[in-house]
Amino acid sequence: MSDLARARVRITGYVQGVGFRYFARKAATGLGLRGYVRNRGDGSVEVVVEGDMSVVNALIDQLRVGPRYASIDNVDVTWEEPKGDSTGFDYAF
Secondary structure (H helix, E strand, C coil), rough: CCCCCEEEEEEEEECCCHHHHHHHHHHHCCCCCCCEEEEECCEEEEEEEEHHHHHHHHHHHHHHCCCCCEEEEEEEEEEECCCCCCEEECCCC
16 A cells, blocks of 8 residues: 655755756656646745655655756755645646
């Protein structure tokens, strides 16, 4: 039985204009996770992800590193109640 989890992750630093959304989507899709990634007006990137707890944590570990040209200042994770309402992982605007 899987341990379904949902996390809202806010990444701050130099994270827009460096391929961070592409990086997050590729990583999440490769792990079979569901959710979305989007740029926020304050310059941060938000990732909402749902799946098995251990796999969600694996993605969060990758987000802490980010793509080559990103510079991560902080990664805030808020755990939420799983909704099971999303299919796939995509960009949100």
